[in-house]
Amino acid sequence: MATQLSLRSLLDNDKLTGPNFSIWLRKLKIVLEHERTMYIITDPTPELPPANARVAVRDAYQKWTSDRITVRCIMLAAMSDEFSRRFESAQPNEIIQVLNESFGVPDDDKRYSTSCCIFNAKLREGASVTDHVLYMIELIERLSKLGFSLHEQLGKDAILNSLPDSYRPFLTHYRMTKPVLNFHGLLGLL
Template sequence: MSTSNDTSSSSNNNSNHFSLLIIYSKVTFDGSNFNDWIRNIIMALRFKDKEYVLEKELNEIDETKSTPEEIFKYRRHCNDATKVACIMEATMTPELQRFYEDYWPYEMCKDLMEKYHQRAHQERYEIVKSLMTSKMKDGEFVTTYLQRMQRYVDRLLKINVNFDEELAIDIVFHSLPSSYDQFVMTYHLTKEETTLIQLQSLLRIAESGMKRKIIASTPIAAAPILAAESFPQNTSTQ
């Protein structure tokens, strides 16, 4: 006959499992978010003391020649690895599930690291390089330029690079031509927090103001006076 303590213990275990399921299901791996996904998996496994199955290969043993302790450790590892493999595959897209359904967690993690972590690292390098070397071209509209810079930042966020927006704004300022120096100085003096989207509006206003100043400072060309003397006279004779 079950007691109230047994019921309470079972309820707590169910609650813990439910909480872990919420953690596991927060991120679904689709090939583009490996870092977030594996971080989420590791965090939950660490809570259950099962993180070791990602780091230690499961090698089959001959139980007829093994000690009871070795057999116990192997069976526990096999049981934990089976559960973790199910969790990892359950938090993948169907296409990835089919590919990794016969993998143990150690082999799965190793393969994923080689395929997706390294790819993300190379992609991150290329995007950061483009972002850091960008310069606004002569005659380019500031809106067009900022949209290009925003795409670089969005791509970094898509591959799970936490890119600070203030740093992105500093990079944008560094890439602007010298005609925007006064705007940058004024911006830093105001010390107001601004997003990249908001910065686009501010720079459009600054761009319009600079264009008006250029027009206002351009002297109006005097219309040429064509003197009659400048034309050859008709000297036809009778």
């Protein structure tokens, strides 16, 4: 019998206490993604199928119900006793909503801090350009997930602007040839 890897232990050391909500939520999402149940906290609740619904529709609803119970138990087990008692009768999406309202960072703050990181980033001389560009791409994607997509060319400009003076010859050549590249293509050139 094959053993199944469980990432639930990620939540053991960081039980939800309130101020650690963002760390807890990030780890919860890793666990739920691994268990293929993330949809329980991201998708709307499906409607109860009518009695005469097709078997496939009823089975899908039954799977959703079963997954919701699993996710709810994972969440409650990963909370301090105080939070576990407070949310013992709540459903996963309700729990996330209340916690986000209480402890989540407002999107404006996230957008501002992410934008500042993008436009103020500078690669240190001798540091890994690959790590730096991947970090910049991650920031640009994070900004997009917040609903503020950065035009691709502006994102590439931010990456190029973050390079130190030792990349000046590359920048001159890049501007002269004007290659059509996405972020990862730009990384390949660097």
